[in-house]
Amino acid sequence: MIAVEACSFSLRGAPLLSQVSLALRPGRVTAIVGPNGAGKSTLLGLMAGALRPTAGRVTLAGQDLRGWTPQELARRRAVVSQKVSVAMPMTVRQVVTLGRQPWRATPARAGDAAAVAEAISAAGITHLADRDHAALSGGEQQRCHWARALAQLAPMPLGGLLLLDEPTASLDLGHAAALLRRLRGLAAAQGTGIALVLHDLNQARFVADEVVLLEAGRIVAQGSAAEVLRPRLLEPVYAVRFHAVGDSILADYGAALRDAG
Numbered sequence: 001m002i003a004v005e006a007c008s009f010s011l012r013g014a015p016l017l018s019q020v021s022l023a024l025r026p027g028r029v030t031a032i033v034g035p036n037g038a039g040k041s042t043l044l045g046l047m048a049g050a051l052r053p054t055a056g057r058v059t060l061a062g063q064d065l066r067g068w069t070p071q072e073l074a075r076r077r078a079v080v081s082q083k084v085s086v087a088m089p090m091t092v093r094q095v096v097t098l099g100r101q102p103w104r105a106t107p108a109r110a111g112d113a114a115a116v117a118e119a120i121s122a123a124g125i126t127h128l129a130d131r132d133h134a135a136l137s138g139g140e141q142q143r144c145h146w147a148r149a150l151a152q153l154a155p156m157p158l159g160g161l162l163l164l165d166e167p168t169a170s171l172d173l174g175h176a177a178a179l180l181r182r183l184r185g186l187a188a189a190q191g192t193g194i195a196l197v198l199h200d201l202n203q204a205r206f207v208a209d210e211v212v213l214l215e216a217g218r219i220v221a222q223g224s225a226a227e228v229l230r231p232r233l234l235e236p237v238y239a240v241r242f243h244a245v246g247d248s249i250l251a252d253y254g255a256a257l258r259d260a261g
């Protein structure tokens with residue numbers, strides 16, 4: 001489990017997160033939502049151990065993240081960042097194989113090629129496996145990095161932890177649905193604890209056990225999707241009108257455009 005305990009984070013004196021607490025539990029999916037600049041990626045960075053809190057602490061299995069080596073962390077949690085740059089020419093298969101790096105010199109290494117092939121297949125990119133990563137479309141690249149995380153996750157004890165920053169941002173609707181389905185499957189079947197940043201509130205509505213709504217570095221609502229994704233809570237945060245339609249929550253772009261006109 002990852003626990004964020006009363007964490008604040010400032011950069012050159014500017015507070016980006018204030019007094020944020022949340023727990024990422026095995027088998028549970030937590031969606032982090034909120035407007036641009038609210039601090040979602042910063043929060044994910046704290047949970048990943050890429051950033052250190054200015055106040056408060058982040059623990060993994062009860063131990064401060066600072067006490068874990070990078071390799072130990074990489075064997076317990078996989079991260080898919082919002083922007084991933086691949087510095088040198090690599091095929092898709094080579095990029096996905098990077099997910100196996102933390103398992104070098106372990107028995108899991110024996111399953112490398114099979115685990116890579118399985119992750120590539122799960123991400124629906126088998127037909128792209130020998131293509132140059134740099135020549136892929138944005139959505140294809142996003143699926144490649146999703147596959148890399150799956151390859152890293154496979155041997156983790158108790159299903160491991162998965163942190164994803166806007167994993168559906170470049171995906172078409174079908175591939176987004178497939179990814180969300182896979183996340184639910186990982187949580188249910190392997191017990192993987194998952195946190196993901198999303199802008200699409202309907203995706204959050206259907207994938208998440210818990211939703212955290214951030215605004216200007218603070219949590220303004222936290223609870224089940226039904227509790228948090230309500231027009232009354234969302235409208236002041238996004239300055240857009242929302243309608244609950246069946247189980248869905250819809251932004252009223254029509255009203256926004258009429259208001260603008």
Ligand SMILES: Nc1ncnc2c1ncn2[C@@H]1O[C@H](COP(=O)(O)OP(=O)(O)OP(=O)(O)O)[C@@H](O)[C@H]1O
Pocket residue numbers: 011016034035036037038039040041042043
């Ligand atoms: N290295 C940095 N230097 C200065 N400001 C930063 C830096 N990193 C983040 N910020 C600022 O911190 C705030 C939170 O950034 P963050 O990336 O966490 O937001 P976000 O909620 O993920 O936004 P988005 O939805 O646009 O991805 C933003 O105002 C951003 O400009």
